[in-house]
Amino acid sequence: MRINRRAVAAAAVIAVVLPLSACGGSEAGSADASGKVEGEITFQTWNLQANFKDYFNGLIADFEKQHPGTDVKWVDRPAEGYADKISADAAGGTLPDVVNVSPDLVAPLAKAGLALDLDKAAPQYKKEYLLGAWDAHRVPGAEGTYAFPWYLNTGPLFYNKRLLRDAGLDPEKPPTTYGEVFDAGLKMARQSKGKVAALANVPTIEDFGRYGVPLMNEEGTAFSFNDPKGVELLTRYKELYDAKALDPQALTATPESSGHKFLTESVAMNPGSALDLANFKKQAPSLYENIGITDQITSTGKANMYVMGVMVNAQSKRKPAAVAFAHFVTDATRQMEFAKKVAIFPSTAGSLDDPYFTEEDGTDETRVRVAAAKSLKTAVNYTPVLFSEQMKTELRNAVARALQGKQSPAEALDNAVRACDRLLRQS
Amino acid sequence: MSVINVTDADGKRIPATQLVLRYVLLLAVLALTVGPFLWQLSTSLKGPHEDIFGSPPKFLPGEPTLDNYTRVAQTIPVWDYALNSLKVATANVVTNCVGAALAGYALARMRYRGRRAATLAFILAMLVPVEGIMIAQFTTMRDLGLNNTLLGVLLPGSIGAMNVLLMRNAFLNLPDEVEEAAYVDGANVWQRFLRIALPSVKGTLAVVAIFAFMGAWDDFLWPLIVLSDPENFTLTIGLNYLHGTFANDERLVAAGTIIAVLPLIVLFACLQRFFFRGVGEGAVKG
């Protein structure tokens, strides 16, 4: 959803100015964050104002009370154009002190010396977080961790029981592995003469990860998803595509459009998150009656998770206050409170053992929440931190060429790996 | 004798068959142009329990409600954002009409060395791909201390090159004789511009006005990049908040769409008489 939204008005932003004062400012970005917590800092979030205004205002008031002499200014940005605004601010030297980021945004900022290394500046906080979440903001090829982990998200696979039943499949025994998904998809397509597809999306880098394909080498210097396992996954997907078990619009689908496909009941399965359930109920009541929920498909036994982070600007003039505030936003108390407002999951150690995440009360909502919380303990953020938007496009186009039969799966993936490696060297 | 007796602006009767044909065509184009918006309007009026993704789609809301519009106002300070947009759009109309008229007049009606170069500058400016210069514009604004201000939002589009060229072409069509006569009567260049030339190009000024208003009202990426504080946000940015991080409510989004489009349609309805024969120029023709 976010990727599509960000596009929209969508003229592009390109840095064009001659060398900028703010660039390459590693000399300014010392990692020293000791000193008195005071002064005015700016905190930027990513599309959270509309629904969580009271939560953040309360949180800021609490912080200011705990640390007299601080003044936190909160700016929230809409979902769309978020990376563009950060690019302009980073290039123009106007980045806020504390910024809500995702791992793929952190990597280039860290390389440019704009993100504070928390392993140096605030190592004492590391133990408060889940190890996997803390590591999510490490950048291969560079020392250090560049953001506090914030909320996590993961989710089950939703499926449409009616469509499964129509295809002669048992709606209570949904597929659990990639192999079963493929078999079920082929059967559904055969039964419906190509009118009902199983999936609306082509495989993304996460799918390769969950299928057990090694995505990058150890050093983070080259991609490896053209490994035989990757070729195997793509070959299976091509079978689906040829049998129309993959939606014909899959090659041009966005996460949002595939969501719509599921809502209009033209595809049978869609990965989602705990948040979607309320959405189904509200937007598509007839689908909601037939909704089935099962575990995320994975061949590695480890689910995929999304991580949000909170980064401190390495050039902030109020580093002590910025670090203190970034930690405050992401500490166990605050995250737990946030998780109870919306279906996300805290990244702090021990929080997932709270009864809120372990006890079911019979409703679908809690069932999804408990299952997700459980899977998060071993979940992995499969998307490599260094996998940029441009690389995503390369992979996507390679996958499309293979599905259309213009190139063999192996050839297409080899080309994609070559293109991505090149982009990696250039970044 | 036809029952329908319709005359056009010049008092000539239009034959009934032609009239029917015209309405049939008008209705056909109408369906094509506004049909999609009626769908949005219908979605924005649908109640919370209606299936908006059902197949086949339902065109009329089953339980019509204005609730979605109230919810837009509860979710975001829509009036504050609209006020910011209004400020920028109004200022943009003024700067574009004044700036483009002045420059257009200089390009079309005055003789001096460098006229071709000046014209060329505007043509080239019109061809610059905006997609490529946004961060450069942002740094310029920061150097001017205008980032995060509405003035910063306004400036880059405040005198559009295309508007200047539109005005130039309008002025070019004026015959020299009128101005010559005014000159003989002792009018200086400013008076001739203001009293003779400008009133004759009202139609084009109206076109420039609506393009300028629309441009500022609909712009998204530039205001997004130049503004940091939510209290300065314009409506297009504000409405983007309706696309939630965690869930999208199509009804809210649809209501936001309608809120954004409505003022522009009203504005056009008000200005449209200027585009047509026999209204705007009447005063000049005498």
Add this chain to the structure above:
Amino acid sequence: MKTPTATGTITSGPAPAEPLVPGPGRRPAGRRTPRGIRRHLPYSPWLFAAPGLLVVGAFSLYPFLSTLVNAFTDRRTLVPGEFVGLANFRELLDDEMFWIGLRNSSLYVLGVVPALVILPLLLAMLVQRHIPGITFFRSAFYTPVVASIVVVGLIWVWMLDDRGLVNSVLEAVGVGRVGFLSDQWLLLLSAMGVTVWKGLGYYMIIYLAALANVPRELHEAAAVDGAGPMRRFFTVTVPAVRSTMVLVGALSSVAAFKVFSEVYLMAGPSGGPAGEDTTLVMLVQRVGTGLSGRVGYASAISVVVFVVTVALMLLVLRADRKEDA
């Protein structure tokens, strides 16, 4: 103060009797072209033009100068970059995506411009007459123009979807479903359709202002001579608005070559199946934006876009001049 001139009345529309670039020796038959009068102080023109020149200079031309410079560097969003000579342009020649983009942007011009020169003129003629309810129709026809392209994109994606309205209708009449959003050519064609649909009202008002200047007497004289509506259209209307058609042609071809939003919204960020629908400006956006954007390379593509649009503009104007001669 009715002023009898060759054009009949004092004109008010943006009907340009002149090419955008003042060319030597152009004298359209039957038109008196004012050359401007020198009854002003020497610095007056510059005072008049100053605000405009200042704005376009500071916010369009100067920033574009840095794009020009960047095109010869390997600059990235957060890395200043070094001078690399023509390396970016050499890379373009080998970049398959660049050629796909060039192809699609050019096709877009060919597909969209004729429609946008002719259809809005017909539409303007349709709403020109003052008949009851016409104000409503005129405003309604303008709605696609004022709606934001995002909304327009979403609406049309929904309409053209496999199970959208258009396909439901096609299936009902026995044509069967058409993959508007899955076939690379149909996608490009659909995006062109949306561009035309959205541009109709925009160019309609430019034509309206021009049509207002066509003297009624000409039509009447032609009618007396026994010319039917078709002949009157070609012998009276078209010659009278010809210069406006040139302007619309120039504006729409530049806009069409720089197309971004429509294709981006309908074909998706990666540009349709396997990127086959990518346009040049989409490529600029794809390679140049984001925190790891290759600004230098994207600038090189921008420069190509700029050069082609300048050439297009010259081409349209030259065609106009030739016809004149």
